[in-house]
Amino acid sequence: MIPRHITVDAANPYQLATFWSQATGWPVSADDAPGDNEVLVEAPAPVPGLLFIGVPEGKTVKNRVHLDWVPDERTRDEEVDRLVALGATVHEDHRTPDGPGWVTLRDPEGNEFCIERSAAERAE
Structure with a gap:
């Protein structure tokens, strides 16, 4: 078993994915656009990509x-x-x-x- 994505809950998936794209130098998937509820930052193989998923609640505690x-x-x-x-x-x-x-x-x-x-x- 190998990880495919590391998934992160987000208030604004595209905006957060854009930050991480700039941070890592990895591209946001060409299939994704502002307003999408799921946005992927594509990592070079075999590294898992970063997948940002929109959720209604905000972050309230430290990450586990x-x-x-x-x-x-x-x-x-x-x-x-x-x-x-x-x-x-x-x-x-x-x-x-x-x-x-x-x-x-x-x-x-x-x-x-x-x-x-x-x-x-x-x-x-």
């Missing part, structure tokens, strides 16, 4: 599951700055003065996710 991301083209701190510029907000900062640690961010609808150090930073 969240994604930890590792930048592949930037440092952790550069990636955090880029994502904040796209609309994410810093929720908890777990960086330490000597370099290790991670940052927990929230996407535009409040879903938590973490940015860890890049492989190059961990190798140092």
